[in-house]
Amino acid sequence: MRLMCASANPDKVAEIAEILASCDVELLARPDSVPEVIEDADTLEGNARLKAAALADATGLPAVADDTGLEVDALGGAPGVWSARYAGENASYEDNIDRLLAELEASGANEAAQRNARFRTVVIVRWPDGREIVVDGVCAGTITAERRGDSGFGYDPVFAPDEAGGRTFAEMQPVQKHAISHRGRALRALADTLGTQ
Ligand code: IMP
Numbered sequence: 001m002r003l004m005c006a007s008a009n010p011d012k013v014a015e016i017a018e019i020l021a022s023c024d025v026e027l028l029a030r031p032d033s034v035p036e037v038i039e040d041a042d043t044l045e046g047n048a049r050l051k052a053a054a055l056a057d058a059t060g061l062p063a064v065a066d067d068t069g070l071e072v073d074a075l076g077g078a079p080g081v082w083s084a085r086y087a088g089e090n091a092s093y094e095d096n097i098d099r100l101l102a103e104l105e106a107s108g109a110n111e112a113a114q115r116n117a118r119f120r121t122v123v124i125v126r127w128p129d130g131r132e133i134v135v136d137g138v139c140a141g142t143i144t145a146e147r148r149g150d151s152g153f154g155y156d157p158v159f160a161p162d163e164a165g166g167r168t169f170a171e172m173q174p175v176q177k178h179a180i181s182h183r184g185r186a187l188r189a190l191a192d193t194l195g196t197q
Contacts (some may be wrong), residue, residue: 001194002026003125006051006065008036011153015178016064019187023195027064034058044069044081044122045134052126062127064190068182070155072100072117072143074109083155093154097147100158104143115143117159119182123190133193137185144168152177 003020005013005027017027037054039047044067051065069080079086079100087095109115118140125133140162147157149170156169156177163180164172178184 002028002061004028004030004055004059004061004063006030006055006063012066012183015183016066016187019178019184019191020064020194023191025191025194028061030055031059039067042081044120044136045124047081048122048124048134049126049132052124052132056126056128060128062125064123064125066121066123066183066186068119068121070100070117070119070159072104072115074107074114074116075103078103097155097158100143100155101145110145112142112144117141117143119155119159121182121186123183123186125190125194133190135186135189135193137182137187137189139180139182139185 001024003025005016007013007016008030013027020027034055037050039050041047041050047067048065052063055063055065069083071077071080079096083096085091087099104115118138120136120138122134122136141160144158144160148168149157151172151174152170158168160166160168161180169177
């Protein structure tokens, strides 16, 4: 099966290709002629659908897209769907982490037990005729008081998954992170679904 990939991030594309190779999916890069969509839906699923549908409509091939958010209980689920833009439209990863730590401090959630959070990824495969597969993956953990580790990206330095013995995602090797991560879980769920079709 040939699947257009909405993401242009090389690390994500490699991860998606590696996991979907197990069910004979050939991942195709998004043509430059297809513009990026504005991700203005108010749910992860809505944003993933916008990206997948735009690509499927433009190319006539099925397309896969994902969207991820970090949900922090003490902040009522924020930043959630706004994770990439938490500190503003052109915010850097550092700006977003600064805001997250400041909001948690302001909320009085200073103990680890008050800093529960989870990453959630929604992945959609969409066919040009409107058929869809929708799967998700979740990784639960806590937000640390300070940044730790140098690998990964985004909120990795302040997210300690429950299954990692206190390490943050940024203190793990990519292969260890992918084994328990939200995106890894969502993609394996997709591979399972595609493999049984
Ligand atoms: P996207 O939907 O994958 O582009 O993710 C939206 C935002 O969530 C990114 O800009 C990152 O800030 C954050 N994010 C997504 N996945 C991860 C991850 O695996 N680790 C840390 N942050 C992530």
